[in-house]
Amino acid sequence: MSAPNIEHPALPQGRIAHLSVRLTALRARLEAFLEAERGQLPIWAIAAFGAGIALWFALPDPQQWSGLLFLAAGVSLLGFTLVGGRVGAALGWFGLAMAAGCVLVWWRSEQVATIRLEHPRIVELTAKVARVEELAAKGDIRLTLAPSDKNLPPQVRVSIPADEARPGLAAGAVIAMRARLTAPPPMALPGSHDFARDAWFRGDGASGRSMGPVEIKVPAEASGLDDLRARLDHHVRTQLPGASGGIATTLVSGDQNALGEEDADAMRRSGLTHLLSVSGLHLAAVVGGVMFLTLRLLALSRFLALRFNLVLVGAGAGALAGIGYTLLTGLQVPTVRSCVAALLVLGGMALGREAISMRLVAVGALIVLLLWPESVAGASFQFSFAAVTAIVTLHSMSAVRRWLRPRDEGLAMRTVRGFGSLLLTGLVVELALVPFALFHFHRTGLYSVFANLFAIPWTTFVVMPLEATALFLDLGGFGAPFWTATGWAIDQLLALAHWVAGMKGAVATLPTMPVAAFSTMVAGGLWLCLWNARVRLLGLVPIALGAAGAIAAPAPDLLITGDGRHLAVVGADGRPAMLREKSGDFVMSLMSENSGFDGDPLALSDMPGAACSRDSCIADIKRGGRTWRVLATRSGQKLDWQPLTTACASADIVVSERWLPRGCHPRWLKLDRDALEATGGLAIYLKDSPRVATVAERVGSHPWKTPGP
Known part of the structure; x- marks a missing residue:
């Protein structure tokens, strides 16, 4: 009798061999792909460098930053030593660049460390003025000062009323004043702008407001770019008072604080705010205009036209104009990026090559990140690079290139083609910017594509040339007619902004984006x-x-600032209701934005289910199938112990800017001064599984965090 025929299972060696074959095939495909895309790999290395910086901001504490460095170093080592080939090189450089970005911003945060004021103080200070900024929307002037008192931080920012300005109050002056100083304001709510981070990297140790007149001990001496910028500002405002002068000043000197609040809000809602930030649009107009004029004027001479490369001369003149404009407007991040890009384009033209490419964008980003790595966390950097990256990507597509390439056709078709190109470019840019606008500002303009379709060419080919001509003719005293034309052109731009901003559904809003x-x-x-x-x-x-x-992402049900003074209950319709009816415009706007509501908030006393007295408010919030009771104090008056503890016991959440007695025991959450000093501002979500998001969690252990109690 023969033995039965039994099939044995596949040997482990067989499975391993099969897996090895598949991995080899996968690697071969990756190698072929990366070989075909080898021109893009340096750009990805720069993206990894920026990612390392961004992750340092996103991760909360030094242990995780160190973990990121070890992980990036491990990936780099693995790629360079074990993997090899194009895949290994890509992994190696990617990991190395990410580690370098994290190290750079970590080092930078330590280098800019400065003394910070821990408690509010009223001081008599003598200081040298480092910078003067006009805040037209607030009717204030903001001074950046270097106090002589060694017990104060080496740099502070103090706001004074605009009518306190005196001749000689400029960079370099020495002044004396009485002021109330506090630590730089922290992030007010989770997901709102982090002013403390900005102050840390600027080197500000305190901020405050003057209390009384400002005495100028040593007037500023007129010199340098700061003086030129100040004189240009004054000259433009003299020629064009009012809102049009604010925009004209912005275009000349880059001062984005020159516009009133109503006009600035209209520009934001219509999607035209980027026109107030000197960047690629403005620099292209300056460089292109200077190059065009240089070529046309020099071409009038037959001798020069036959003996010199006028394109090269024009490119040089445009480069000098771009560098000068960048310096004049204060080396802002978008301007520096645009200047680098313009210089690369001009260099490519001088060499007879096309320089407009994604590599140009990447080199501009790398230069900015090396000089100011902290800019990666700011809206300005993100907006400018997202926009230009989207434009370059769009115009690198073969279908778009075919649409735009020169051809023999009539004027009407060329006009249609140009208009379609503008519309398509504007649409792509606006789509690219939507996530950034919603993340940073909780809102985005829905009609901004069409507003920009008219506003961008109007600003580039009408407003800026008119203003430049007016400034040039002012050298001989003949600029008045052009100032009138410039004012009219800017008024039309503002009218467009107000019209678009006032349209129904002009703005889409979103609460804090994860x-x-x-x-x-x-x-x-x-x-x-x-x-x-x-x-x-x-x-x-x-x-x-x-x-x-x-x-x-859900909208918060309760928003509380870190000082406990301001609280907003978010209604079922998304509209916030404020604890204090006389809250300032900034706080009201803050609560509306973080609620994802486009409009003014209510007073809590007017909200259904709420009852308020002079000293406190009680509000019932129905969420997740139950009713939550919130008790909040809103005055500094002494409260009787027995009624207070009884009210605490009947409430789920108690909020107060003061210290509450130990006998105050709410059912879920007690937020008095001690608790709020530890958490900072809060957003509370009550639907389904209740949770609390805090500023302290968002900031983590970064060096600008607010010290705990």
Whole structure:
């Protein structure tokens, strides 16, 4: 009798061999892909450098920063030593660049460390003025000062009423004043702007307001770019008083504080705020205008035209104009990036090559990040690079190139083609900026594409040339007619902004966007823009996932500032109701934005389910199938112990700017001065699973965090 025929299972060696073959095939495909995309790999290394900086801001404490460095170093070592080939080189440089970015911003945060004021103080100070900024919207002037008192931080910012300005109050002056100083304001609510971070990297140790007149001990001596900028500001405001003068000043000197609040809000709601930030649009107009005039004027001479390369001369003149304009407007991040890009374009023209490419954008980003790594966390950097990256990506597509390439056709068709190009470019830029606008400002303009379609060419080809001509003719005293024309042109721009801003549904709002959703969309956008092959389309997947996460993010039900003075209960319709009816415009705007509401908040006393006295308010909030009772104090008057503890016991959440007695025991959460000093501002979500988001969690252990109790 023969033995049965039994099939043995596959040997482990067989499975390993099969897996090895598949991995080898996968690596070969990756090698082929990276070889085809080898021109994009240096750009990805710069993106990794920026990612290392961004992750330092996103991760909360030094242990995680160190973990990031070890992980990046491990990836780099793995790529250079074990993997090899194009894949290994890509991994190695990517990890190394990410580690370098994290190290650079960590080092930078330590280098700018300064003494900070721990407690509010009223001081008599003598200081040298480092910078003067006019805040037209507030009717104030903000001074950056270097106090002589060694017991104060080496740099402070103090606001004074505009009518306190005196001749000689400029950079370099020595002044004396009485002022109330406090530590730089922290992030007010989770997801709002972090003013303390800005102050840390600027070197500000305190901020405050004057209390009384400012005495000028040593007037400023007129010299340097600061003096030129100040004289230009004064001259423009003299020629064009009012709102038009504010925009004209911005275009000349880069001072974005020159516009009134109403006009600035209209520019924001209509999506035209970027016109107030001197960047690529303005620099292109200056460089292009100077180059065009240089070529036309020099071409009038037959001798020069036949013996010199006038394109090269014009490019040199444009480069000098771009550098001068960048210096004049104060070396702002968008201007520096645009200046670098313009110089590369001009250099490419001088060499007879096309320089407008994604590499140009990457080099501009690298220079900015090396000089100011902290800019990666700011809206200005993100907006400017997102816009230009979207434009370069769009115009690198073969279909768009075919649409725009020169051809023999009539004027009407050329006009249609140019108009369509402007419309398409504007649409793509606005789509690219939507996540950034919602993340930083909780709102975005829905009609901004059409507003920009008219505003950008109007500013570039009408407003700026008119203003430049007016300034030039003022040298001979003949600029008045052109100032009148400039004022009219700017008035039309403001009229467009107000018209678009006032349209129904002009603004889309969103509560605080989760960092994970924002990061996912940014990563998808980079994948979509930085590859050339069809695999780039996979970037649409993380963009869609991030957008879904952002839209699904719930609105907070309760918002509380870190000092406990301001509280907003968010109604079922999304409208916030304020504890204090006389809250300032900044606080009211803050509460509306973080609630995802476009409009003014209510008073809590007018909200259904709320009852307020002079000293406190009680509000019932129905969420998640139950009713939450909130008790909040709103005066400094002494409260009787027995009624207070009884009210605490009947409330789920108690909020107060003062210290509450130990006998105050709410059912869920007690937020008095001690607790708020530890948490900072809060956003409370009551639906489904109740949770609390705090500023302290958002800031983590970064050096600008507010010291605990």
